[in-house]
Amino acid sequence: MTEHHPDHETLLDYAAGHSREPVALLVATHLALCPQCRREVAAMEEVGGVVLEENEPSNVDEHSLDAVLARIERGDRPESTQAPAAGEQGGERGGEPSGEPEASAIPRPLRDYIGGSLDRVHWKRLSGKVAEARLLDRHSGFETRLMRIGAGGRIPVHTHEGREFTLVLKGGFTDEFGHYVRGDVAKADSDMTHQPVADADGECICLAVTDAPLRFTGPMGKLINIINRF
């Protein structure tokens, strides 16, 4: 049973569509492992449906409906502007979880970002017991990494800009704030210094995302962006 969850604001951001992709990837993968947060996010999305409905309607173009019907006639499909999440780490978009026992199978959506399974990940060794693999490198301002820590291994003490979320996928680790196992999310702010230590009974694999300031696009946000310029 998962005990450490993303904070409430992070879940609200995800439900409202404000999370940037690296954080959304971590939240969505946590949701696959945490029925409790799935219910929470489902309720938030239901609020989104009510907000959509109660929102003051805008005028649509006079010919909107005809335009959509004409696209229907043409067999037009709105394509995604984004390539599917494959090949981040080489390999195909992940199909079924393969070759791994259930307790460490990588759920979607992360599985799609690593080419199907942990076997496909190209690890880069950082120290004797620690290896990492970077994902989503094009997202400047974010660091998205898979971390693999050997049994009993330590991540060097670190601090970071912004917030850091660490989702445990396999094994467990302990830091100054608690013990985390599969499905748990550890949160750290820039003013926290922590040193995770992997459990002694096996390797620990985590997804770690360090975030950066949001770009503001709402009406209030635009104002703040302008104010921030001066």
Add this chain to the structure above:
Amino acid sequence: MALAELNPVGRKSVVVGCSYASLHTHMRERTVNLARDESGKPGPEAFAGWMVSIAQSSDRDAFGEVFAYFAPRVKSYLMRLGANNDQAEDMMQDVMLLVWRRAGQFDPAQASLSTWIFTIARNRRIDVLRKERRPEFDPEDPALVRDADPQPDANVEAEQRHALIREAIDDLPEEQAELLRLNFFEELPHSAIAEQLGLPLGTVKSRLRLAMTRMRKALGELE
């Protein structure tokens, strides 16, 4: 092109599936008002029927009904989040086209129509404006951890959940309801919302938390 020419079949004769029937039963048991509400919105049974007609018989008239209600709302949702008129119009048309294409995937047991369309609009905006993918869990994924502790009301139909949430929002203290709406219309961290409203960050966070607790209680998910 006139709608009537496209579809001479009267949509009212379309037989709706068992999910609609069970929806109806559940709603009656719960004495939730199924008629048009005070805003004149067609009831959930009408929308459910139209979605079935779209999926099963490519019913353009039914689509016209769904479009008439949702297209202006999808567009204003997108504009409130910063899209200009042309961007919002284009994205809205994409969203409504996706509603047509995916009508067969719409399952009234899983999601209310408003929430289903909200998620399509939300994700289209992320795709087009932010140029990012939207990572989501896959309910069919064998690696997904199933809910071992189904909630007492887990079988509550989605439209009923929607009605319960709408009532619960109406019952919220206005300052909580307003923050909840802002959360969906402002892409701002809570700290910036707090600053703009002249409230301590802790107050914003606790109001939102309280508001969501009320929502979960309304759904029977929390004691």
